[in-house]
Amino acid sequence: MDFFERTGKMALGSRLRLLTAQVTEDAEGIYKLYEVDFVPKWFPVFFVLAADGAKPITEIAAEIGHSQPSVTKIIKEMAEAGLVKDNLKSDDKRRNVAGLTEKGKKLAAKIRIQGEDIERAIENVIAEATHNLWEAIAEWEDLLMQKSLLKRVQEQKKLRESKDVQIVPFVPQYTKVFRDLNEEWISQYFEMEAADYKALDNPKEYILDKGGQILVALYQGEPVGVCALIKMSGSDYDFEMAKMAVSPKAQGKNIGWLLGQAVIGTARELGASNIYLESNTMLKPAINLYYKMGFKKVTGLPTPYKRCNIQMVLDL
Template sequence: MYLASLGKLALGSRLKALSDHFYGAADEVYRTLGAPIESRWLPVLRYLWDAGPNTVTDVAHAIGQTHSAVSQLTDKLVRAGMVRRRRDPADGRRSVLTLTDKAHAALAGLGPIWCAVQRGVSSSLEAHAAQLLDAIEACERSLQERPVAAAILAEHDAIKATPLRIVPYAPALREHFYRLNAQWLEHHFRIEEIDRAVLSDPERYILQPGGAIFFACLGEEVIGTCALLQESPGVFELTKMGVDETFRGLGAGKRLLEACIAEFHHRGGQTLFLESNSRLQTALRMYEKAGFVMQPSVRPGSHYERADVYMIYRPETSPRQP
């Protein structure tokens, strides 16, 4: 499932899909058994049935929905003849919601259905039903103590305030060289044998032949990497660039690219090239801005099955930055 691969980033979407599934199942049951209600009506109707007449504000607070959402649902319930608005005798400026006789009659006959719902959910989800309810309750408590929007904004401020550092290769960073490249390779293509060899032993295949490897670090997080591979004296390949998708948009790819180009010049390189794939449009645009020029055909003798783009560094042709 694609949303599952996004983890916490798609939490809201996954919960909505799960909610829609349960709403749909309940509506199917109500229709099949001839119950005159809809699943989305239940929180308001059931609360008014249990607690008696209440204001929209009180209902919204009790069921954990916004005042606007409860007000809109109330409009539907009024049109359906299930709820009536009347003036609060204690405060004429407020409206009080009360169930109609039609609603009382409908709800009074739903006992067997609600019992079946309880048992059916337990049967379908088995032990996960109790675990899910416990998890929901724990989440609700946590969100009351610290609203998620505030927590997200605080983390965003912390991320933006953390300096991005470019550091050279160190043995302790070897696992990140593999991890960061495997992430994008597995997402877009597959890890080829040449990739597996180079990523597993970068000292042998990149550093010993005269190359260099750089990493982008955000605080203690290693979020990106890129390598400069010396193919022959004066000829270098820009290769193995990967940025953790969680941290894209911070400029790590651009900084890594600049570090590799600077190292190329520092070593007196004569030719710098790269191989890529036409599907990676964001990366290709970044390379072009840095001065890489698209060649009319793939590189002769390319080692990569996925490579259908060949670019050579021509800094004099790079577009001027505003």
């Protein structure tokens, strides 16, 4: 259709709904062809009951991938048509068990004959088609189970927006941004400590003059993220990655990852063999980011921060 050529793949859902509507309309005609008084949406529930016998509604819902209220509604509709009985006796009185009536069992036998003709008709379509839709659907279901379409779109959004991100060296004009962004997240989850004030109030003296670096992330020219690389002396580790902060308004743009990669690249340029960091497991997105970067958990190092309950190291 010209409409779908114009919209492209963003109309996938609309196109599938249109195809589903067409198949459902044909299904209604097929039931009439075989003189079967049946509603197409009942089929998944009816099939399970015909194949397996009486079953709790919760088990039916789990098997066909429907919600329990949806299955309950279908059971009620089929019960009104005389095809199903619910609230059957069971060992567990808390579970609502449904099963086919005699009328339902007779209908099931009739639908099985109809099903054989449908199966052959669909096989003919598959033979005529260039692509096997049935196998493709199974493949798509598996792929979207592994990673949803929403997740995939989120990733593409991050990639697109990250192209508008620049990582630049710290200059004095970013002193306030460096302090404000860090104070914002620290105060949200914990409380500012003496070591925080030391680094944030005097970044030149405490970080830069001692051989460290501070990087700033600009999104469309606006500073929205910061991260420091602090030179460690008298330690087995060369540098500490610290004071990483991203503005809440810039979350979801891959800025933490870009800052981290830039800091790691800077450490390599400075001849570092490893990078150390401290954090708190309450900050799950940050911890996941560090693991993704290749950091591994270590223990036993002294820390000036009360909030620190995890220490990590990246070997370069």
